Amino acid sequence: MKEFWSSRIRDIVPYTPGEQPKDRTFIKLNTNENPYPPSPMALEYIRRATGPDLRLYPDPDGTSLRETLAAFNGLKPEQIFLGNGSDEVLAMCFPAFFEPDRPVVFADITYSFYPVYAKLYGQPYREIPLDEHFHLETEPYLGDNGGVILTNPNAPTGRAIPLHDIRAILEANPDVVVIVDEAYVDFGARSAREIIYAYPNLLVVRTMSKSRSLAGLRVGFAMGNANLIAALNCVKNSFNSYTLDRLALAGAEGAIHDVEYQRATLFKIMSTRSWTETVLRHLGFSVCESSANFLFVSHPDLPAKELQEGLRARGILVRWWDKPRIANYLRISIGTDSDMKALCQALTDLLTQAGISLEPMAQELLQ
Amino acid sequence: MKEFWSSRIRDIVPYTPGEQPKDRTFIKLNTNENPYPPSPMALEYIRRATGPDLRLYPDPDGTSLRETLAAFNGLKPEQIFLGNGSDEVLAMCFPAFFEPDRPVVFADITYSFYPVYAKLYGQPYREIPLDEHFHLETEPYLGDNGGVILTNPNAPTGRAIPLHDIRAILEANPDVVVIVDEAYVDFGARSAREIIYAYPNLLVVRTMSKSRSLAGLRVGFAMGNANLIAALNCVKNSFNSYTLDRLALAGAEGAIHDVEYQRATLFKIMSTRSWTETVLRHLGFSVCESSANFLFVSHPDLPAKELQEGLRARGILVRWWDKPRIANYLRISIGTDSDMKALCQALTDLLTQAGISLEPMAQELLQ
Numbered sequence: 001m002k003e004f005w006s007s008r009i010r011d012i013v014p015y016t017p018g019e020q021p022k023d024r025t026f027i028k029l030n031t032n033e034n035p036y037p038p039s040p041m042a043l044e045y046i047r048r049a050t051g052p053d054l055r056l057y058p059d060p061d062g063t064s065l066r067e068t069l070a071a072f073n074g075l076k077p078e079q080i081f082l083g084n085g086s087d088e089v090l091a092m093c094f095p096a097f098f099e100p101d102r103p104v105v106f107a108d109i110t111y112s113f114y115p116v117y118a119k120l121y122g123q124p125y126r127e128i129p130l131d132e133h134f135h136l137e138t139e140p141y142l143g144d145n146g147g148v149i150l151t152n153p154n155a156p157t158g159r160a161i162p163l164h165d166i167r168a169i170l171e172a173n174p175d176v177v178v179i180v181d182e183a184y185v186d187f188g189a190r191s192a193r194e195i196i197y198a199y200p201n202l203l204v205v206r207t208m209s210k211s212r213s214l215a216g217l218r219v220g221f222a223m224g225n226a227n228l229i230a231a232l233n234c235v236k237n238s239f240n241s242y243t244l245d246r247l248a249l250a251g252a253e254g255a256i257h258d259v260e261y262q263r264a265t266l267f268k269i270m271s272t273r274s275w276t277e278t279v280l281r282h283l284g285f286s287v288c289e290s291s292a293n294f295l296f297v298s299h300p301d302l303p304a305k306e307l308q309e310g311l312r313a314r315g316i317l318v319r320w321w322d323k324p325r326i327a328n329y330l331r332i333s334i335g336t337d338s339d340m341k342a343l344c345q346a347l348t349d350l351l352t353q354a355g356i357s358l359e360p361m362a363q364e365l366l367q
Numbered sequence: 368m369k370e371f372w373s374s375r376i377r378d379i380v381p382y383t384p385g386e387q388p389k390d391r392t393f394i395k396l397n398t399n400e401n402p403y404p405p406s407p408m409a410l411e412y413i414r415r416a417t418g419p420d421l422r423l424y425p426d427p428d429g430t431s432l433r434e435t436l437a438a439f440n441g442l443k444p445e446q447i448f449l450g451n452g453s454d455e456v457l458a459m460c461f462p463a464f465f466e467p468d469r470p471v472v473f474a475d476i477t478y479s480f481y482p483v484y485a486k487l488y489g490q491p492y493r494e495i496p497l498d499e500h501f502h503l504e505t506e507p508y509l510g511d512n513g514g515v516i517l518t519n520p521n522a523p524t525g526r527a528i529p530l531h532d533i534r535a536i537l538e539a540n541p542d543v544v545v546i547v548d549e550a551y552v553d554f555g556a557r558s559a560r561e562i563i564y565a566y567p568n569l570l571v572v573r574t575m576s577k578s579r580s581l582a583g584l585r586v587g588f589a590m591g592n593a594n595l596i597a598a599l600n601c602v603k604n605s606f607n608s609y610t611l612d613r614l615a616l617a618g619a620e621g622a623i624h625d626v627e628y629q630r631a632t633l634f635k636i637m638s639t640r641s642w643t644e645t646v647l648r649h650l651g652f653s654v655c656e657s658s659a660n661f662l663f664v665s666h667p668d669l670p671a672k673e674l675q676e677g678l679r680a681r682g683i684l685v686r687w688w689d690k691p692r693i694a695n696y697l698r699i700s701i702g703t704d705s706d707m708k709a710l711c712q713a714l715t716d717l718l719t720q721a722g723i724s725l726e727p728m729a730q731e732l733l734q
Binding site for chain 2: 001002003004005006007008009012014015016017018020022028031033034035036037038042043046047050051052053054055056057058059060063084085087088091095096097098099100116117119120176177200201209213214215216217218227228230231233234235236237238239240241242243244245246247248251
């Protein structure tokens, strides 16, 4: 029953986030959270902001955080936009930049929130297929678009887009905004931030949820020409003046300042990713080359859905989608070394149970 | 220059929130913040949530907070929707409930964010004039609307709407949603919450920013029939899965539990309001009867704009709008007793300087 629902939303199927179990303790490798806690400096900044001043509205412009982000990214504060997670930033890009009569384009296999935003805003869109190895081919993006969204590295595949491809797409679309969603860029891809000065149509979107271990705090941001940032502020200030609360503003600032902590946790995650990838290949999985904090994998002999269910029964959550082209793939977030050892052990069990013979090397790596 | 701006937003003039000064310390009576700090229980809940779990996404459904709000309001959890401040809840009501071809109606003098939301979503609207004393007349609201927004008590006037008027409007508009924005209801108006069971088209919107002293935390909510709440969830989950961070969810829950603290601070604010109103009347002001934590006042001999500027020069911020019908009014938030004494003293000075003779009674009250 949808009585009283506007015709604007009756046909929308909302985005489904990964499961957040409340009942029991899983090894959570299903939502690309960082396995390490936030920087102690982030927590200290939050503690300092937890006091009587919470009775007062936050700074609606988040000036201090924007100044900090600008300084750390070689930009000016007016080139930074803040949002309640990068999801909110992306949602606001649709009314800010796209025309109702020109389809925006993005890959067929990418963050599945993009088509949902489009439907919410009545924005036409076109999905451009990745090639059979999930690489992005630039040619179909060169011109005649109402806007472009690139995800670098892509989710759920983990594949990075070379900077020269992003440049080519920017140059072929000078009259529309090209968004580069860099939610996972810190885990090994090359950011387009360095070419912001050259392209007034480039918007780079980031989050503090992944590489800063702050998924629970909801802070995202965008970087780009001041004119693009002004458009996003126009949307934000027509929607909600204060999207970031005082604690989120404070914690994000603390996290940005703790450069060494982020470097160390990124290094650990990238090492663990490399180890996991090696074991999975020895277990017979095909693994997309990942520049993110997850691996996109497929096994030739055991369907992904069965693997997901088997892992769940063993207390490990991973992400699977019942969607064309990727229904035989799993997306596995990179956890701690011990999380990933448990994962590989569970996969070994599942494969063995299914009568699939394993390389001795895989067993050795798991010792 | 609005290059790359979508035609959707080029003509929007965003909402302007009250000033949040960063440079010097003012007595802030301009944004209806609560002069008392948040409940110690709210702060304690936040402190407990400030830890390693911030690396994990929040519960996208805010289940625990919704259960708490439901229990305290005699409703079921599926009758509660959570938002990042009531501004976000209201913003989401537009795509959730209103049809693009049927104008939604609200008062000409009310929360000035409503027409901004309407423009953002391309929603036609009609403003219905309040009478000359800023009372809401029900007759123009009875039928033939695409939706109704009532503000109870109204801002910036402070006037409450009797429950029988709200009932009449609900009954005359059975096919559209009637939103009652109760941001200030705890300060003395009668909530429409008690009639939710009777009207499937009634949505009551609340905030934790005012009576719970948590403007800095950004938590609002809506109460209504589960079907209306489902529509809001459809919009939310098509926009941003996690609008409330872990700390906001925790702090709000702590605040709700601290019933005695809220009772005591509400009582103080209502007493201070009463004292302030008395003094202002003796100073010659006309004062709208207020059921909110602010007073809407006008002086026959001194223009509101001059008063606002004079107060600012004396370190006191109040709100003034350069708008038809209310350009000679000030909206003054209720602060502590000492804030309000300083305000009345400053107004006395300004009136005396302007050569306006004062009742001896006003001076006596200020001793």
